[in-house]
Amino acid sequence: MAEYKLELKGICKSFPGVKALDNVQLSLRPGTVHALMGENGAGKSTLMKCLFGIYKMDAGEIYLDGQKIEVNNPDEAMKHGIAMVHQELQPVPARSVGENLYLGRFPTKNFGPIKIIDHKTMYAETEKWLKEVKMDFDPKAQLGTLSIGQMQSVEIAKAVSQQAKVVIFDEPTSSLSDNEVEALFRIMNDLRDKGVAMVYISHKMDEIKRIADDITVMRDGTYVGTWPAAELTTDQIIAKMVGRELTNVYPPRGNKPGEVIMEVKNLCSIHENSFQNVSFTLRKGEILGFGGLVGAQRTELMEGIFGIRGVASGEVYMHGKKVKIKRPIDAMNAGIGLITEDRRGNGIFGCLSIKDNVGVSVYNKYLKAGFVLDHKNINRVVDENIKKLSIKTPSMKEHIANLSGGNQQKVIVSRWLANDPDVLIMDEPTRGIDVGAKHEIYEIMNDLAKQGKAIIMISSEMSELLGMADRVCVMCNGKLTGEIDQPEEMTQAKVMSYATRF
Amino acid sequence: MGKTNQQKVKDFLINNGVIIVMFILVIYTGITSDNFFTGNNLMNILMNMSSRLVIALGIAGCVITAGCDLSAGRMIGLGACISGMLLQRMDYSGKFFPDMEPLNVFVVAVIVMVICAAFGSVTGFFIAYLNVPPFIATLAMMEIVYGIGLIVTGATPLGGYVKEYTNVANGKFLGINYLIWIAIIVAAITWFIFNMTRHGKYMYAIGGNPQAAEVAGVPVKKTLILIYMKAAAMYGLAGFMLGAKAGGASIQTGYGYEMEAIAACTIGGVSVTGGRGKVSSAIIGVAVFELLKVALQYLGVDANAQYIAIGIVIFVAISLDIRKYIAKK
Numbered sequence: 148m149a150e151y152k153l154e155l156k157g158i159c160k161s162f163p164g165v166k167a168l169d170n171v172q173l174s175l176r177p178g179t180v181h182a183l184m185g186e187n188g189a190g191k192s193t194l195m196k197c198l199f200g201i202y203k204m205d206a207g208e209i210y211l212d213g214q215k216i217e218v219n220n221p222d223e224a225m226k227h228g229i230a231m232v233h234q235e236l237q238p239v240p241a242r243s244v245g246e247n248l249y250l251g252r253f254p255t256k257n258f259g260p261i262k263i264i265d266h267k268t269m270y271a272e273t274e275k276w277l278k279e280v281k282m283d284f285d286p287k288a289q290l291g292t293l294s295i296g297q298m299q300s301v302e303i304a305k306a307v308s309q310q311a312k313v314v315i316f317d318e319p320t321s322s323l324s325d326n327e328v329e330a331l332f333r334i335m336n337d338l339r340d341k342g343v344a345m346v347y348i349s350h351k352m353d354e355i356k357r358i359a360d361d362i363t364v365m366r367d368g369t370y371v372g373t374w375p376a377a378e379l380t381t382d383q384i385i386a387k388m389v390g391r392e393l394t395n396v397y398p399p400r401g402n403k404p405g406e407v408i409m410e411v412k413n414l415c416s417i418h419e420n421s422f423q424n425v426s427f428t429l430r431k432g433e434i435l436g437f438g439g440l441v442g443a444q445r446t447e448l449m450e451g452i453f454g455i456r457g458v459a460s461g462e463v464y465m466h467g468k469k470v471k472i473k474r475p476i477d478a479m480n481a482g483i484g485l486i487t488e489d490r491r492g493n494g495i496f497g498c499l500s501i502k503d504n505v506g507v508s509v510y511n512k513y514l515k516a517g518f519v520l521d522h523k524n525i526n527r528v529v530d531e532n533i534k535k536l537s538i539k540t541p542s543m544k545e546h547i548a549n550l551s552g553g554n555q556q557k558v559i560v561s562r563w564l565a566n567d568p569d570v571l572i573m574d575e576p577t578r579g580i581d582v583g584a585k586h587e588i589y590e591i592m593n594d595l596a597k598q599g600k601a602i603i604m605i606s607s608e609m610s611e612l613l614g615m616a617d618r619v620c621v622m623c624n625g626k627l628t629g630e631i632d633q634p635e636e637m638t639q640a641k642v643m644s645y646a647t648r649f
Numbered sequence: 650m651g652k653t654n655q656q657k658v659k660d661f662l663i664n665n666g667v668i669i670v671m672f673i674l675v676i677y678t679g680i681t682s683d684n685f686f687t688g689n690n691l692m693n694i695l696m697n698m699s700s701r702l703v704i705a706l707g708i709a710g711c712v713i714t715a716g717c718d719l720s721a722g723r724m725i726g727l728g729a730c731i732s733g734m735l736l737q738r739m740d741y742s743g744k745f746f747p748d749m750e751p752l753n754v755f756v757v758a759v760i761v762m763v764i765c766a767a768f769g770s771v772t773g774f775f776i777a778y779l780n781v782p783p784f785i786a787t788l789a790m791m792e793i794v795y796g797i798g799l800i801v802t803g804a805t806p807l808g809g810y811v812k813e814y815t816n817v818a819n820g821k822f823l824g825i826n827y828l829i830w831i832a833i834i835v836a837a838i839t840w841f842i843f844n845m846t847r848h849g850k851y852m853y854a855i856g857g858n859p860q861a862a863e864v865a866g867v868p869v870k871k872t873l874i875l876i877y878m879k880a881a882a883m884y885g886l887a888g889f890m891l892g893a894k895a896g897g898a899s900i901q902t903g904y905g906y907e908m909e910a911i912a913a914c915t916i917g918g919v920s921v922t923g924g925r926g927k928v929s930s931a932i933i934g935v936a937v938f939e940l941l942k943v944a945l946q947y948l949g950v951d952a953n954a955q956y957i958a959i960g961i962v963i964f965v966a967i968s969l970d971i972r973k974y975i976a977k978k
Contacts, residue, residue, distance in 0.1 A: 455864060476866040485864060493864045496857035498924040507854050507865045510847040520845050562865065 151210070152177040152344035153229075153313050158207030160190075160197055167193045168204070171370045173363055175313065175344035180335060182359035182376065183348045186388055186609060186643075190368040191348050195315050199231045200224045211312070222251075230306030231315040232299055240291030245273035247290050248305050276304040280334050296327030303334055314338065315346045318442070320354060332358055350440045352381045352647050364388055382640075385647075389609060389639035397614035398589055402596045404617060405431035407467075409483075409570050409601060414451060414461030422448040422625045425461070429570060429601045434592060436616025437605040438642045443622040445605045446488050449572045453478045453485040465569070479508065484568035486559050488575045488605070490552070494559050497548040501540060504547045504558050505529045509565045532561035536591065553584025560591060571595065572603040577611060589615060609639050621645035667916050667966045671937045678944040685947050692826065696818070698939045699832035700890040704903075705910040705931040706839045707883030710876045712914050714856040715923025716783030718877065720772060720790040721884045721910060725903025727768075727798045728761045728888025732814070733807035733898045735760065741809025745802075751811045758889050762882040768794055769881020773874035787877075791907075798900040806899035810892070817893035828890055835883065840928040842879075852876060856923030912959075913938045916966040937962075 153175040160168040168190045175181050183191050197204040200218040209216050211227055218224045221231075238247050246253075249269050256265040273286035282300045290298060299319055306314050316335075320328050335345060335358060347359060355362065355376065362379060364371040364387045371387055379387075409429040416422045422444045429435050437445045450456040452463055454472040463470055463481075470481040478485070487493050496504050506513075506525050513521040513528070529543050536557040540550060547558055556576065563571055573592070577585040592602055592615065606612040612619060621629040621642055629645030631637050662669065679685045704721055711718045734745040735757045752760075772790040775781040781789075818828050843849040851872045854862040863869050884903075892898040917934030919926030941962060945955045 453864075475864055476868065479866045487864055493858065493860035496854055496861055496924065498920070499853060499857045503850060503853065507850065507862070507867060510850055514847075518846055520847065520850070522845075 151175060152212065154210040155194070155198060156208045156210070158194060158197055159205045160193055160202060161205055166368055168197070168368050171207075171365065171368070173346075173370075174373065175346065176361065177344050178339050178342045179360035180339060180345045180347050180358050182355045182362045183346055183365065184350075184355070184362060184384060184388060185365035185371075186607075189365040189388070191365055192317055193368075194365070195231065195317055195346065195348065198224070199229060199315065225309055225311075228310060228312035229315070230302075230309060230311035230313070231317065232302045232306065232319055233315075233317045238290075240289070242290060243287050244277070244284070244290055244293070244301055245270045245286040247301060248273050248276065248286075248308060272308070273304075276308040277301075279307055280304045280337075281330070294327070296324065296330065299327075299331065300334065303331075307338070311343065313344050313346070315348075317348045318350070319347075320349060320351065328354070350647060351649055352384065353649070355384070356381070366390070385640055385643045389643055397611075398586075398593050400593070400615075400617065402432050402434060402593070402617050404433035405599065407431075408465065410464040410467075411452060412462045412464070414448065414463070415459045416444070416447060416451055416625070417457035417459045418447075420625060421456075422451060422622075425622075425627050427620055427627065427630070429603060431599050431601055432596050433617050434596050434602045434604055434615055436612045436619040437603060437622065438609070438612045438619055439607075439622040439646045441607060442624075443646065444625040445622050446574055447625075448622070449485060449574055449603065449605060450487075453483060453572065455485075479566065479568065482569035484563040484566055484571045486556075486563060486571070486573045486576060488578065490555060490559065490579070495547050495555055497546070499547065500544045501533070501538070501547055501550075501558055502526065502529045502543040505532060505543075505561045505565055508562050528565050529561070532564060535564075536561055537587065551580075551584070553580035553587075556580055556584065556588065557591075560588070568600070570601045570603065572605075574605045575607065576604060577606075577608070609642065612642065613637050613639065623648050663969060663972070666969055667962060668933060668937060671940055674944050675940050678947050682947040685944075690943075692829075694939050694943055695829050696826055696894065697943075698935050699826075699828045700887045700894070701906070701910065701913070701939065702832045702932060702935045703835050703883050703887040703890065704906055705913045705935050706835060706928065707880035707887075708907065708910045709839075709914045709919050709926055709928075709931045710852060710880050711783065711787075712911060712919045712921060713852055713923060713926045714783075714873065714876060715859075715921070716776065716873075716876075717787065717911055717921075718772075718880055719784065719787040719907050720768070720794055721787075721880070721907035722903045722905055723791045723794040723798065723900075724765050724768065724881055724884035725888040725891065725906055726898075726900045727794050727801075728765055728885035729892040729898035729902040730798055730802050730807060730888075730900055731761050731764060731885075732757050732889040732892045733810065734802075736811050736814040737807065737809050738811050743805075743807075744809065745807060751814075754813050754817060757814075758886060761885040761889050763885075765885030765888075766878045766882040769884075770874055770878040772881070773877030776877065777870035777873035795900065802900050804900065806897060807892075808897035810896055814893055815896050817890070828894060831886070831890060835886070836928055836932065843928060848872060848875060853924055856920075856925070858924075909938060909959075910935075912963045912966070915970055916962070918970070920970060921967070922971075 151174045155173040158168050158171045171190065171194055173194065185191050193202065196202040198209065198218065200220045200223055209218060216227055218227065238250055254265045254268045255262040270286045277283065277286060280300050280303050282297065284293065284297060290301065319331060338345060349355060359376040361373060362376050362384065363373040364384065366388060407428050408431045412426050414422065414425045425448055439445050447456055451458045454474045454477055463472060465481045472478045472481065506529065510520060513524045515521045533540065533543060538554050538557045540554065547555055576588050596602055604615060619631045619637060619642060620627055623646050628648040631641060684690060704725065708718050708721055735752045736754065737744045737751060768790060772786050775786045776783050818826060820827050822830055851867045854865065854867050855869055855872060859869060888903060891902055913934030914926065914931055915921055915934065916937050917930035917932065919930045941958065942955060945958055
């Protein structure tokens with residue numbers, strides 16, 4: 148018997164423009180829970196997706212029980228006894244628990260000359276496996292009617308039913324209630340006793356301390372080290388996760404924040420587990436950073452302010468006056484702009500030209516006789532912006548889909564510059580764009596601040612957050628857990644400690 | 650960039666395949682048949698195209714927002730019947746309103762458009778505010794409008810129109826029938842709306858990416874209602890035109906035209922996935938359809954077999970349209 152159940156060696160994976168994993172390793176002992184830790188974007192999920200065959204790795208080897216194996220797709224991974232429990236992996240919510248458990252490998256019986264599905268066996272077996280993970284709901288229940296925790300136990304039952312030797316848990320507790328977390332830990336302890344090796348990805352320090360045997364830390368797509376969990380304190384883990392120098396890619400700051408321009412008071416989402424009771428102020432000429440881990444509800448908060456998501460209670464004041472924002476157009480009329488995180492999803496109009504992409508928010512400003520579009524002036528504005536932001540394109544008639552990510556982002560920025568808001572919210576403004584374009588976006592942000600605009604920047608990139616923001620608010624689990632306004636206090640460790648204050 | 654001439658030619662051929670094949674078919678028909686390329690025949694084709702174009706331009710707006718409109722055909726029938734009822738001769742024995750003087754033709758056209766627009770706004774309301782998928786919402790409206798039409802007309806056909814009404818089809822200005830002028834004016838107005846107004850730009854934005862449109866402050870719901878309302882008004886007008894041309898109408902008038910109009914838009918280049926399409930697309934699509942029908946007639950193809958040909962054209966055209974979209978990814 149090999150010392151390790153599973154070993155990953157020298158894993159490398161590149162995406163266009165980014166090296167996501169660089170020579171990463173991971174060794175799982177049988178019958179242990181191995182915590183995989185790192186900041187957002189450190190490469191944890193990418194590594195697990197390589198292991199599970201969702202991504203194809205560029206280089207590296209996987210050993211199971213000392214034998215080298217190939218994993219080209221999730222199906223092969225499962226055949227090797229590797230299973231993944233992920234909250235976003237809800238296979239078919241509209242079908243029953245049993246059908247989900249046996250999806251792709253339904254038990255069959257002969258019905259004359261043809262094979263039909265043996266429902267009786269399927270549901271009986273399902274019931275058995277659910278008992279195995281100490282769950283006792285109806286195997287015929289529709290999966291979609293279960294709670295997220297129950298759905299996860301279905302996934303775990305599936306893993307158990309396949310005699311999984313390795314189970315990956317990718318942030319399984321991020322939307323579970325305390326009771327559900329307890330239930331999950333009970334199941335994990337059972338699996339541990341059975342000799343299953345588990346990978347556990349989570350940001351919640353207290354959980355790590357409770358459940359993990361070993362800890363591997365990753366940073367910027369590289370392997371930092373592996374330690375027995377008992378040997379590290381929470382502070383040591385954080386230090387290992389963030390321990391890197393800030394690189395000097397940020398333009399010098401010199402913003403002089405002026406009067407308060409926007410005030411948010413006790414804003415609560417209509418969803419219980421989203422943002423709750425968030426209050427903050429924003430000053431003229433200031434870049435306010437919003438830090439936190441993925442799932443901290445920062446995007447939800449900003450989209451709530453902008454009228455995309457439902458707000459149950461709380462107020463937003465602009466220039467000291469209360470504003471009612473029900474839809475984005477209300478926010479825009481109040482002088483707020485939003486550059487969303489998901490550029491493809493709700494930013495660009497892929498099949499439209501650059502001109503139409505910029506123009507869409509400003510048509511009200513450029514009308515002749517009250518209803519005819521003033522194409523001449525629209526062209527002028529678009530052209531000015533293309534020049535000012537040095538958007539690389541042959542003409543403004545080019546489809547935005549043909550531009551690079553960075554140039555697409557600059558087009559969206561142009562849309563808002565043309566609209567001239569007092570407050571511009573930028574959600575992950577440099578996600579997925581190359582270093583050069585990043586720097587240009589930073590310059591634009593600083594210029595805007597100098598002109599007296601106020602900017603809110605959500606960033607999950609620690610160095611960007613600390614490098615650009617004049618002040619940082621940190622969120623965790625829907626609540627504002629900290630505000631850092633003294634430059635000397637703006638450190639990664641400080642942000643991380645607020646960000647993990649569950 | 651990177652593309653060789655050979656590739657460019659290939660792309661051009663594939664992207665315009667249906668139109669090129671049509672062109673060849675028309676030339677071939679013209680050469681082999683005696684009276685295909687005559688002024689009379691051309692005028693005939695244009696007359697047939699005119700009402701079809703008005704329908705297609707209405708439906709184009711819906712398709713550009715990644716929707717569709719199945720109620721178009723029945724709206725046309727309703728429009729044709731209402732026009733007929735209000736424009737029958739006093740001495741016609743089966744007059745619908747025996748004691749009512751026929752109204753002015755222009756007034757009737759406006760009345761018909763307003764009534765249909767009201768129905769269209771209801772469809773639009775369900776699509777925009779209650780998130781009913783356009784396919785289902787317009788299907789529901791199709792049934793409702795058909796039922797109302799049957800009840801109102803008692804399922805009997807209408808005829809005996811005043812001369813002023815039939816004159817809308819037969820009368821000419823500058824040697825061109827009024828019917829064709831109406832289509833030209835509608836096309837011009839639609840072009841103006843699509844290209845020169847906020848509404849048009851919003852329509853493309855919603856079709857391109859509805860979530861992004863919302864975030865960019867586009868009044869998505871209002872725009873959608875307006876699109877279905879405007880489209881319905883155009884179906885009403887098309888019904889009015891068809892009645893004038895046929896000199897009579899029944900609630901079955903225009904049945905199935907919605908499918909042909911959707912297909913025509915797609916052939917011309919209105920993308921069913923939304924965000925793409927011009928007025929010229931609808932014109933080209935309608936022309937392809939009419940020419941196909943007439944050419945097959947001239948070539949002596951069995952009238953029933955023509956449906957098969959039309960079906961094949963739709964298959965090929967839509968496959969090519971989707972291919973363009975996927976290639977862009």
